[in-house]
Amino acid sequence: xxxxxxxxxxxxxxxxxxxxxxxxxxxxxxxxxxxxxxxxxxxxxxxxxxxxxxxxxxxxxxxxxxxxxxxxxxxxxxxxxxxxxxxxxxxxxxxxxxxxxxxxxxxxxxxxxxxxxxxxxxxxxxxxxxxxxxxxxxxxxxxxxxxxxxxxxxxxxxxxxxxxxxxxxxxxxxxxxxxxxxxxxxxxxxxxxxxxxxxxxxxxxxxxxxxxxxxxxxxxxxxxxxxxxxxxxxxxxxxxxxxxxxxxxxxxxxxxxxxxxxxxxxxxxxxxxxxxxxxxxxxxxxxxxxxxxxxxxxxxxxxxxxxxxxxx
Amino acid sequence: xxxxxxxxxxxxxxxxxxxxxxxxxxxxxxxxxxxxxxxxxxxxxxxxxxxxxxxxxxxxxxxxxxxxxxxxxxxxxxxxxxxxxxxxxxxxxxxxxxxxxxxxxxxxxxxxxxxxxxxxxxxxxxxxxxxxxxxxxxxxxxxxxxxxxxxxxxxxxxxxxxxxxxxxxxxxxxxxxxxxxxxxxxxxxxxxxxxxxxxxxxxxxxxxxxxxxxxxxxxxxxxxxxxxxxxxxxxxxxxxxxxxxxxxxxxxxxxxxxxxxxxxxxxxxxxxxxxxxxxxxxxxx
Numbered sequence: 001x002x003x004x005x006x007x008x009x010x011x012x013x014x015x016x017x018x019x020x021x022x023x024x025x026x027x028x029x030x031x032x033x034x035x036x037x038x039x040x041x042x043x044x045x046x047x048x049x050x051x052x053x054x055x056x057x058x059x060x061x062x063x064x065x066x067x068x069x070x071x072x073x074x075x076x077x078x079x080x081x082x083x084x085x086x087x088x089x090x091x092x093x094x095x096x097x098x099x100x101x102x103x104x105x106x107x108x109x110x111x112x113x114x115x116x117x118x119x120x121x122x123x124x125x126x127x128x129x130x131x132x133x134x135x136x137x138x139x140x141x142x143x144x145x146x147x148x149x150x151x152x153x154x155x156x157x158x159x160x161x162x163x164x165x166x167x168x169x170x171x172x173x174x175x176x177x178x179x180x181x182x183x184x185x186x187x188x189x190x191x192x193x194x195x196x197x198x199x200x201x202x203x204x205x206x207x208x209x210x211x212x213x214x215x216x217x218x219x220x221x222x223x224x225x226x227x228x229x230x231x232x233x234x235x236x237x238x239x240x241x242x243x244x245x246x247x248x249x250x251x252x253x254x255x256x257x258x259x260x261x262x263x264x265x266x267x268x269x270x271x272x273x274x275x276x277x278x279x280x281x282x283x284x285x286x287x288x289x290x291x292x293x294x295x296x297x298x299x300x301x302x303x304x305x306x307x308x309x310x311x312x
Numbered sequence: 313x314x315x316x317x318x319x320x321x322x323x324x325x326x327x328x329x330x331x332x333x334x335x336x337x338x339x340x341x342x343x344x345x346x347x348x349x350x351x352x353x354x355x356x357x358x359x360x361x362x363x364x365x366x367x368x369x370x371x372x373x374x375x376x377x378x379x380x381x382x383x384x385x386x387x388x389x390x391x392x393x394x395x396x397x398x399x400x401x402x403x404x405x406x407x408x409x410x411x412x413x414x415x416x417x418x419x420x421x422x423x424x425x426x427x428x429x430x431x432x433x434x435x436x437x438x439x440x441x442x443x444x445x446x447x448x449x450x451x452x453x454x455x456x457x458x459x460x461x462x463x464x465x466x467x468x469x470x471x472x473x474x475x476x477x478x479x480x481x482x483x484x485x486x487x488x489x490x491x492x493x494x495x496x497x498x499x500x501x502x503x504x505x506x507x508x509x510x511x512x513x514x515x516x517x518x519x520x521x522x523x524x525x526x527x528x529x530x531x532x533x534x535x536x537x538x539x540x541x542x543x544x545x546x547x548x549x550x551x552x553x554x555x556x557x558x559x560x561x562x563x564x565x566x567x568x569x570x571x572x573x574x575x576x577x578x579x580x581x582x583x584x585x586x587x588x589x590x591x592x593x594x595x596x597x
Contacts, residue, residue, distance in 0.1 A: 057477070063437050
């Protein structure tokens with residue numbers, strides 16, 4: 001994996017699981033007939049005796065993972081985010097989060113990129129749902145490299161973790177100099193005029209926007225926030241005080257996700273002007289990913305425009 | 313298979329009587345709790361905890377122990393009474409049931425209560441977690457059994473049938489489900505709400521071995537568990553235990569009104585007197 005490569009985080013995720021399986025015999029993977037899509041199939045091929053095909057039955061999969069974790073296994077449960085975080089939300093809540101069991105949840109196909117599957121498969125609420133659940137850690141890696149680091153970090157962490165991966169290729173922006181830690185943010189560009197906070201696959205777009213703004217004379221600070229919960233509040237407060245304007249960018253609804261979480265921090269500790277870029281309160285649709293991002297105002301050009309608007 | 317001696321049967325019956333009184337007192341003291349379903353599960357729980365299961369109350373996390381999951385988590389007063397009786401914690405804890413700060417939550421919490429193997433309460437989830445334990449057992453090469461007690465109304469939850477399909481398809485060994493078939497749910501009988509019949513045929517169709525028993529005849533319950541243990545060596549087995557909601561207290565028996573209502577002082581005294589006078593020995597479900 002080289003800087004600038006375009007690699008699907010789902011593939012990076014699948015490869016990381018295989019690597020992990022080689023050195024940790026307690027790692028097991030549970031799949032709901034979507035392993036070929038979410039790439040857990042790679043683990044299934046490498047370690048068939050630790051790969052559990054649960055059929056198209058998310059609720060039972062989540063419960064079975066809870067049971068396995070009580071015996072010292074570290075189950076990675078994987079299916080499309082839209083089904084995992086919503087169809088099986090009560091099972092996650094009662095069978096995993098409440099007893100604080102050591103189960104890792106991979107919400108694959110997070111957000112809009114679903115291979116044109118449309119609204120039924122576009123998970124734009126999963127971060128909000130998972131974020132308000134006690135005992136839950138929520139991670140939204142920024143690129144394929146960080147996705148792999150997050151898989152390892154989540155596995156080492158003891159307790160429930162929701163890890164969101166995406167389907168479409170995303171540019172590699174991190175290399176071995178980057179060390180992912182749960183709960184930490186990463187300032188990828190310094191700036192004093194405005195702060196852009198992005199999570200997940202929106203970070204490479206936000207970084208492009210920040211660099212473009214720099215050329216145009218707008219000094220944008222760019223913060224990558226891969227852990228939505230627990231959130232690095234200190235860096236948000238500091239950015240508010242030092243730049244006065246914050247823009248959040250996410251492949252998720254504007255309600256309750258990164259934008260909502262940042263708004264909560266700002267309101268309590270350091271109010272400032274906040275622009276939330278994310279999906280409006282409507283259902284998505286089929287179509288080309290980039291076209292949909294642009295239609296709903298969540299693309300590089302929208303970030304640039306939003307920054308210019310608040311810096312005028 | 314070992315037949316219970318008459319002495320053992322009498323001892324278990326005595327324990328059942330004592331547990332029923334603890335249930336009445338726990339719920340009457342707290343003025344909340346699910347009376348009917350706690351009374352219907354007594355013989356099943358006493359058979360498991362006092363005869364069938366390999367457990368050590370002094371070491372509740374013993375790795376090779378048999379596991380138990382109360383999928384019908386609202387019937388926690390019956391569960392707690394049995395755990396207390398078996399020595400997992402002191403009986404006086406029952407007085408704190410449902411109170412703030414108590415180790416005995418309204419629904420079982422594995423982080424708070426010694427002996428509880430899985431947190432439950434949202435119906436339909438126990439069997440799946442039990443499957444996970446059975447899968448873990450196989451992977452670790454162990455040979456304990458996992459027992460999951462499911463309410464009858466609870467079987468209306470679809471997750472049970474996802475779980476049943478999985479265990480049947482995979483011939484999941486070491487897994488014993490028990491249906492507390494008291495035929496009454498929160499606001500009506502089961503047939504009047506959403507009928508489960510033909511219940512045995514449903515489980516058979518899903519690939520399970522099915523046993524049926526009188527869920528209040530302690531000797532028969534124990535014998536059925538012993539048969540189930542044999543079958544569970546090679547695949548999943550379900551025991552349909554025919555029970556009576558509110559068993560042991562005449563004015564509660566078969567009445568949905570006693571699903572979630574606590575007895576007042578007068579009702580408590582009457583119930584305790586009835587249980588003392590016996591009532592619950594005969595397997596007449």
